[in-house]
Amino acid sequence: MQAVALTRGERELRLVEKSRPEPMDGEVLVRTLSVGIDGSDRRIVDGEIGEFPEGEDHLVLGHEAVGVVEEPNGTALERGDFVVPLVRRPTDDADGSSAELDMAEPDTFVERGIFGAHGYMAEFFTSRPEHLVVVPESVADYGFFVEPASLVEKSLEQAFAARSAFEWSPSTALVLGNGNLGLLALARLADRPAFERTYCLGRRDRPDPTIDFVESVGGTYVDSRATSPEAIPETYEPVDFAFEATGYPNHSVEVVRALASNGVATLQGIPGSADAEIDLGEFHAGLVVENKALLGVVNSRASHFEAASEWLAETDTEALDGLITGVFVPGEVEAAFADDESTMKTVVTFE
Amino acid sequence: MQAVALTRGERELRLVEKSRPEPMDGEVLVRTLSVGIDGSDRRIVDGEIGEFPEGEDHLVLGHEAVGVVEEPNGTALERGDFVVPLVRRPTDDADGSSAELDMAEPDTFVERGIFGAHGYMAEFFTSRPEHLVVVPESVADYGFFVEPASLVEKSLEQAFAARSAFEWSPSTALVLGNGNLGLLALARLADRPAFERTYCLGRRDRPDPTIDFVESVGGTYVDSRATSPEAIPETYEPVDFAFEATGYPNHSVEVVRALASNGVATLQGIPGSADAEIDLGEFHAGLVVENKALLGVVNSRASHFEAASEWLAETDTEALDGLITGVFVPGEVEAAFADDESTMKTVVTFE
Incomplete structure (x- = not known):
């Protein structure tokens, strides 16, 4: 599958080919719909912030994502559910606890797409369902605004x-x-x-x-x-x-x-x-x-994602259209990350 | 009656003789028991903070007081009730509203003993009952700690x-x-x-x-x-x-x-x-x-005075005795306000 990643020692993003991730027990497979780009992403590319996953030579970017469940894999989620993934994961994800991870102590978590874990700017990603927030279909088109x-x-x-x-x-x-x-x-x-x-x-x-x-x-x-x-x-x-x-x-x-x-x-x-x-x-x-x-105030948890989804479901999204200055396919990653006075929100779409 | 006051243009407190205040309609007369001294009082004497009441040539000090109701004057209070007075008063005290005056906008209040209104370091003072918090008799001896x-x-x-x-x-x-x-x-x-x-x-x-x-x-x-x-x-x-x-x-x-x-x-x-x-x-x-x-955080309201009174009623006051380094009569005002490395809490008593 295609993924947008930063390689160690480089200052430019590349479209890379990775194998499609296999969901482990208790994880679902999500097909990515779109991923927003923000200032943190650009700072990662500039080497100001961010951390590569342990033992890996690259970091898949992207933490403002929306996707659709491809393989529920025996969890309570259903194929076709629209989901927005949380950003933080406990360092030891085994217990799956995600309660108030936004208030967790430093060094007890990674941040997908930012700090020590791959992000969502790829055709597919896996996640435990407790790190996913289900959003209504009406919100899916603007789902990259949820985070x-x-x-x-x-x-x-x-x-x-x-x-x-x-x-x-x-x-x-x-x-x-x-x-x-x-x-x-x-x-x-x-x-x-x-x-x-x-x-x-x-x-x-x-x-x-x-x-x-x-x-x-x-x-x-x-x-x-x-x-x-x-x-x-x-x-x-x-x-x-x-x-x-x-x-x-x-x-x-x-x-x-x-x-x-x-x-x-x-x-x-x-x-x-x-x-x-x-x-x-x-x-x-x-x-x-x-x-x-x-x-x-840093990061956010499921209840905040739910509140954001609720707002997006109710608000006049026409106003938000004015904020989106570019929707790009993964192959246009350079244009998607470009930033000048005409840039407001840019998005990479996998649809 | 005797009062401890700062006169305009001076940098020393004086014991002055004032006429005993007459409670107006809706006000009670309180006989002062004791008044604590704090850093604000010393800063007022040093001319760093504070404001004289409009049209007056002196400011009676004291905002950490406890007293006993002398004349209930037809209010719901009773003669003999132990009371601690709040510090802030609305600039226009006519409506008697004291709700959340600690969160009031600047220029809508005076502060008794500090800013534009006489304080409580006098044998008697008057107050509307809504600016007084009744405390149990057991707290009266440490009542100057309530504020x-x-x-x-x-x-x-x-x-x-x-x-x-x-x-x-x-x-x-x-x-x-x-x-x-x-x-x-x-x-x-x-x-x-x-x-x-x-x-x-x-x-x-x-x-x-x-x-x-x-x-x-x-x-x-x-x-x-x-x-x-x-x-x-x-x-x-x-x-x-x-x-x-x-x-x-x-x-x-x-x-x-x-x-x-x-x-x-x-x-x-x-x-x-x-x-x-x-x-x-x-x-x-x-x-x-x-x-x-x-x-x-500045100032406090009746509910905070009540919580403080509750704590004082329950705590081991022996520990607090260690904090009181001097109890003085009004005539010893200079000694009461003296401040050196041996000074912790000093108090002026009117009993």
């Missing part, structure tokens, strides 16, 4: 939990970053009743497709060159919830100034080491005197 | 809420700071079953009364000159919960390194502006990849 949207669901869950010990009625939300995760997050935040007004921070000049997308879902575009996160309260309004998707280290501190009293920000970016000079006294006091919260 | 202990209760409530969207079983806690709030927090954290092991960060040489107190409640003293917060995981162990009570700006970032996976830190200090050079990339990524949380 990134699940990160937004987890962030919202964590944010509301963190504000659950008092009356909190948020009305405004800010997304930092107009990459594909930021834009998807904005679509989600703008679509449900929780937030009346949404903002998205970027650094682009008009005309620009990301600005068009922001406005198509009802958001307000904030140019960070004119308005830093810290200036958002004066220029626009303070925000109750902020979702960081830039990976820019200073945003972890600056976002606190963008928040309203009792506001909460979730951080999703994973930057490398970077020294900065910053007013920590103001950061510290600002968090305290207005009861603000800052939460790091 | 600071309520801050710990609020921090714990917020921390557990922030971790409520997944299975979280904390076993270790760290207090940053061996001032009177830090030591009281340690006593609370060490006393209840939530945490098996507790640590307290200070910068003192033995023999030292704060180290003795830390050890008397079963905590481990951590000398910050030998072990910074960031080095605690290697030297001791990562902690699930951290309570910052130093007001040292760098601790707002460094504390994240002390946390275990999924850990949560609450910040209580309110430092002034202070630039620092720090690795924000590591801070940002560290929060994210281990799902850590950082919460600013």
Whole structure:
């Protein structure tokens, strides 16, 4: 079968030929439908993050996948079920436990397509059924959005939990970053009743497709060159919830100034080491005197995938079509991974 | 009646003579029993924080008080009820609403004894009953601990809420700071079953009364000159919960390194502006990849006072006796506010 993989020592993806995987006892065989590409995938190719599976000379990419069960292999799943696979697996997958693996300690898991295990950008993959989330047929066409949207669901869950010990009625939300995760997050935040007004921070000049997308879902575009996160309260309004998707280290501190009293920000970016000079006294006091919260959020679990699938089943997917700037076959992998100002979400399809 | 007050333009407290306050309709008259002194009080005297009541030339200090109802004045309270007053009042106290005033927006409240309203370090004070928490007689002797202990209760409530969207079983806690709030927090954290092991960060040489107190409640003293917060995981162990009570700006970032996976830190200090050079990339990524949380926490409401009163009713107060390094009459105000390495908690008594 065909697979898109990075080989050790290389900085380019290749289409490789691998043997079709055989499901072990308790595993199903899934035929891949499509796989989304995100910033992590590009960072893996650039050698910034990622880890090859032990003893292997290549890593199959892809962690935002949707597929269809080909061989249920005696499990409770049925042939033809549409499924989205979770990303993390316990290092010792023997017990099959996947409960809250998103909160697991480091070194107790691998991440398929990212860290120590092959991903899903191949014609077939195998998985234990507890690492698969069944989605309705109506969601299958947008199934590659389930994994990134699940990160937004987890962030919202964590944010509301963190504000659950008092009356909190948020009305405004800010997304930092107009990459594909930021834009998807904005679509989600703008679509449900929780937030009346949404903002998205970027650094682009008009005309620009990301600005068009922001406005198509009802958001307000904030140019960070004119308005830093810290200036958002004066220029626009303070925000109750902020979702960081830039990976820019200073945003972890600056976002606190963008928040309203009792506001909460979730951080999703994973930057490398970077020294900065910053007013920590103001950061510290600002968090305290207005009861603000800052939460790091990584990965997601089955319940978040289910919430994301539910949203995709209900939302107007026409808006999301505006986010998809390319659908490629595996042989077009170079074009699929290309990234310029016209790129938003690209997808590799195996259909 | 006698009151301890700071006069505009002065840097010393004075014992002043004021007329006994007359309760207005809907207010009760409370006879003060005792008032604790904390770091905020000393910062007010030093001119670092605080605000005089509008149109007045002095501020009566004191926000950690316990008293007894002298005139119920037709309210539901009874003469002889032991009460602890809340600190915040709505700017317009007419509606008497005190629900979640600890989460109120800036400029919608005053803080008695701190910010724009007289405190309780006087023989009598008046208050609407909804700003008073009734405590059992057994708690009255330690009633000045209710307000600071309520801050710990609020921090714990917020921390557990922030971790409520997944299975979280904390076993270790760290207090940053061996001032009177830090030591009281340690006593609370060490006393209840939530945490098996507790640590307290200070910068003192033995023999030292704060180290003795830390050890008397079963905590481990951590000398910050030998072990910074960031080095605690290697030297001791990562902690699930951290309570910052130093007001040292760098601790707002460094504390994240002390946390275990999924850990949560609450910040209580309110430092002034202070630039620092720090690795924000590591801070940002560290929060994210281990799902850590950082919460600013200020003030507290009636339910937290009630939880603190409950703890004081149940705990072995003998341990707390070790924290009280001086009980003074109002005429000894200078000695009561003195602060050196032998000072832990001092109290002014009106009995």
